[in-house]
Amino acid sequence: MNKLNRYGYIFVAPFWIIFLVFSIYPVILTFYYSFTNYSGSGSAEVVGLENYKRLITDTYFVEAFFNTWKIWGINFALQITIALILAAIFSDMRVKMKGLAFFRSIFYLPNLITVSSVALLFGILLDWQHGSLNMVLLKIGLISEPINWLNEPTTAQLSVSLILTWMWFGHSFIVVMAGVSGISKDYYEAALIDGASRVQTFFHITLPLLKPILLYIMITSLIGGLQLFDLPMLLTDGIGSPDGSLNTMVLYLYNQAFKYSNYGYASAVAYGLFLITIIFSAIVFKSMYRNERKQARQV
Numbered sequence: 622m623n624k625l626n627r628y629g630y631i632f633v634a635p636f637w638i639i640f641l642v643f644s645i646y647p648v649i650l651t652f653y654y655s656f657t658n659y660s661g662s663g664s665a666e667v668v669g670l671e672n673y674k675r676l677i678t679d680t681y682f683v684e685a686f687f688n689t690w691k692i693w694g695i696n697f698a699l700q701i702t703i704a705l706i707l708a709a710i711f712s713d714m715r716v717k718m719k720g721l722a723f724f725r726s727i728f729y730l731p732n733l734i735t736v737s738s739v740a741l742l743f744g745i746l747l748d749w750q751h752g753s754l755n756m757v758l759l760k761i762g763l764i765s766e767p768i769n770w771l772n773e774p775t776t777a778q779l780s781v782s783l784i785l786t787w788m789w790f791g792h793s794f795i796v797v798m799a800g801v802s803g804i805s806k807d808y809y810e811a812a813l814i815d816g817a818s819r820v821q822t823f824f825h826i827t828l829p830l831l832k833p834i835l836l837y838i839m840i841t842s843l844i845g846g847l848q849l850f851d852l853p854m855l856l857t858d859g860i861g862s863p864d865g866s867l868n869t870m871v872l873y874l875y876n877q878a879f880k881y882s883n884y885g886y887a888s889a890v891a892y893g894l895f896l897i898t899i900i901f902s903a904i905v906f907k908s909m910y911r912n913e914r915k916q917a918r919q920v
Contacts, residue, residue: 655888665885672889682890684865685873686897688778692853692869693846695782696789701838703786704793709823712801712809725798728791740855743784747771771856774866781852781867793838800834801827836909840902847898850875870894 655672659665676682707728711718731739746753747770755767770776804827812822853867860876861868874894878887 651888651891654885655892657885659885659888661882661884668885672886673893675886676889676893681865681868682870682873682893685861685868685870688861688866689847689849689869692778692782692785692849692867693843695779696785697839697842697846699782699786700790700793700842701835703790704797704838705828707794708797708801709819709827711798712827713819721798725791725795728794730791731788732792734788736851737855739784739788740852743780744771744856747780772863774864777857777863777866781856784852785849789842793842796834796838797831800831804830832909836906839905839909843901843905844898847871847894847901870897 654665656667656669657665658668658671707724711721711724749755749767749769749772752767752770754770755764758764759767768776770780808826808830809822812826817825848871849869850871853861853869853872854875857863857867859872860880861872870890871894874887874890877883877890
């Protein structure tokens, strides 16, 4: 090893030391704790697979699992629909919309606001007695009495989903528009000459060629959605009220560790969530490209 190589290792050493201490070591330690009944102090007694057996039969975790999927599912459906509609409008050669850079900035702006600020803002807007939303709806006659948005399970989940949609659709729109800009204009010009409608152009040209981009958005959104924690935590009492409807998997994990001091079981929940994320990401990836594989076999 020459002198130059030694200096190179010295320069990269700080990164690797920090990465090993603050990233790899906690992952390994959490895996060890998942087989113990560690409570945060004292020694950790090894209990084998007991935590994982409890996880499978834990009704609260199952409830948190379905809550997470409900909230993320509504959010993702709305988010990607709005992003695709906007992308179709801005990429339409007949419309020729201007000001794309301005709209991109406006749509992406909610994503730059901290979640604590968003929670404070919507906590005020959705307030039962003095919230602006109820005041407006009462004034225009859409409701006859105030709705306690964050105190009913259905409206609470829907509210969180809509807030997440507002926060993230701009990000999805920018990514989709980046994918649209990579599609050759020749396809759209040919479709225009052949007399294809906007709907036909979108479903037969834009959407198929955006499949890799949509796969990226869906998997990253899935990973982020399964880790949903901050907004339900800040909008409620921290334990998933009302009636546990906002108790997501990560919020459940957090409370098990830091509220009830069940660090061993919380570690098992963390690895259960990791396994769930891998499984569903693989399912999404395979389902997105199933048709392509069938067509390749036929050819």
